Amino acid sequence: MSFDLGPALLFCPAxxxxxxAKASxxxxxxxxxxxxxxxxxxRAAARAALVAHPLDPESTIVRVNPAGTPDFALDLAAIEKTGYRQLMMAKAESVQQLRALAGYDVIALCETAAGILAAPxxxxxxxxxxxxxxxxxxIASLGGSSSRFxxxxxxxxxxxxxxxxxxxxGAHGKAAIDSVFLALPDLxxxxxEAEDAVASGFRATACIHPSQVAVIREAYRPTPAEVAYAWAILEAATGEHGVFQYQGRMIDDxxxxxAEAVLRRA
Known part of the structure; x- marks a missing residue:
C-alpha cells in the first residue's frame, strides 16, 4: 500500500x-x-448522503470520527455500504485505535498532544x-488559543x-500531509507555506476551499529550470563514482x- 494522491487534497462536508462532484x-x-x-x-444525514452520492473511490478519502465515539461505529457501518477504502482517522492517538480500520488504507490524523507524540x-x-x-x-488539546502569531x-x-x-x-517510508491554511484570502x-512543505518533504497539502487548490498545485510543481537542472545533474552523474563537481557545486548521493524527487513531482 502507498499514498499516490495529491498534492492538493480538498475537504468537503459530508x-x-x-x-x-465539484470538489472531486x-x-x-x-x-x-x-x-x-x-x-x-x-451526522446521520451526512452518512446517508455519503452512501447515496458515490464518487470515484480511487480519488476519495473519507474522514471518520475519532475511535471510541458512537459516531465512529456508525461511520464505519455507512462506509461498508460504499466502495470507499481510503479513510482518514480523526484524532488518531494509538495503534489499538487503528486496528479497527484494518483492511482500509488509512491516513492517521495527528491533531492532539497524544497523537503527535504517538506519530512514530x-x-x-x-x-x-x-x-x-x-x-x-x-492547540485546543493543550488548552491554547492560537497556533499562529x-x-x-x-x-x-x-x-x-x-x-x-x-x-x-519519513522514518517509516510513509507520506506526510501538511495541515490546512485557514486564512482564505491570504493566497x-x-x-x-506550501512551497516550504514540498521543499521539506511533505507529499501533499490539505485545503478547505477550491481557490486554494491551484496555489498548492503550483507550489508543488517544479519550475522548468528546476526540472532542467535535475536532469542535468543526473546525466552528469552517469559514469561517476561517488562525489563529483558540476557547475562549481559538489554533487553527492x-x-x-x-533531483530524483524533483522529477517525480514533475
Missing part, C-alpha cells in the same frame, strides 16, 4: 452532497468529512499509508508538531536523490 473535479483528491465539518445533529508508532502500522497533522485541534507564522509548538509528524512518516501566505 452533509453537502451537492458539492461532492477541482482537486487531486476529495476528503469527504464526517467529523468537524458536520454538526453532530447532522502510528506510522509503523502496516495499513497506515500517510500521516497528517492538525494545528488547531492540537499575528503575522501568520506558526508558534513554536506547532512548528515542532509539524516537523515531528513529517519525521515520523500568498498559502503559497509560501543526497543531491542526486533531491
Amino acid at each position: 452533509d453537502r452532497p451537492e458539492r461532492y 473535479e477541482r482537486a487531486d483528491a476529495v476528503i469527504i468529512d464526517l467529523e468537524d465539518a458536520v454538526a453532530p445533529v447532522g 508508532q502510528l506510522a509503523a502500522v502496516p495499513h497506515v499509508v500517510a500521516l497528517m497533522w492538525g494545528a488547531e485541534d492540537l 499575528p503575522d501568520g507564522s506558526y508558534r513554536a509548538v506547532a512548528r515542532h508538531a509539524r516537523s515531528h509528524v513529517l519525521l515520523a512518516a 500568498s501566505g498559502l503559497s509560501l 543526497p543531491l542526486l536523490r533531491h
Whole structure:
C-alpha cells in the first residue's frame, strides 16, 4: 500500500452532497468529512448522503470520527455500504485505535498532544499509508488559543508538531500531509507555506476551499529550470563514482536523490 494522491487534497462536508462532484473535479483528491465539518445533529444525514452520492473511490478519502465515539461505529457501518477504502482517522492517538480500520488504507490524523507524540508508532502500522497533522485541534488539546502569531507564522509548538509528524512518516517510508491554511484570502501566505512543505518533504497539502487548490498545485510543481537542472545533474552523474563537481557545486548521493524527487513531482 502507498499514498499516490495529491498534492492538493480538498475537504468537503459530508452533509453537502451537492458539492461532492465539484470538489472531486477541482482537486487531486476529495476528503469527504464526517467529523468537524458536520454538526453532530447532522451526522446521520451526512452518512446517508455519503452512501447515496458515490464518487470515484480511487480519488476519495473519507474522514471518520475519532475511535471510541458512537459516531465512529456508525461511520464505519455507512462506509461498508460504499466502495470507499481510503479513510482518514480523526484524532488518531494509538495503534489499538487503528486496528479497527484494518483492511482500509488509512491516513492517521495527528491533531492532539497524544497523537503527535504517538506519530512514530502510528506510522509503523502496516495499513497506515500517510500521516497528517492538525494545528488547531492540537492547540485546543493543550488548552491554547492560537497556533499562529499575528503575522501568520506558526508558534513554536506547532512548528515542532509539524516537523515531528513529517519525521515520523519519513522514518517509516510513509507520506506526510501538511495541515490546512485557514486564512482564505491570504493566497500568498498559502503559497509560501506550501512551497516550504514540498521543499521539506511533505507529499501533499490539505485545503478547505477550491481557490486554494491551484496555489498548492503550483507550489508543488517544479519550475522548468528546476526540472532542467535535475536532469542535468543526473546525466552528469552517469559514469561517476561517488562525489563529483558540476557547475562549481559538489554533487553527492543526497543531491542526486533531491533531483530524483524533483522529477517525480514533475
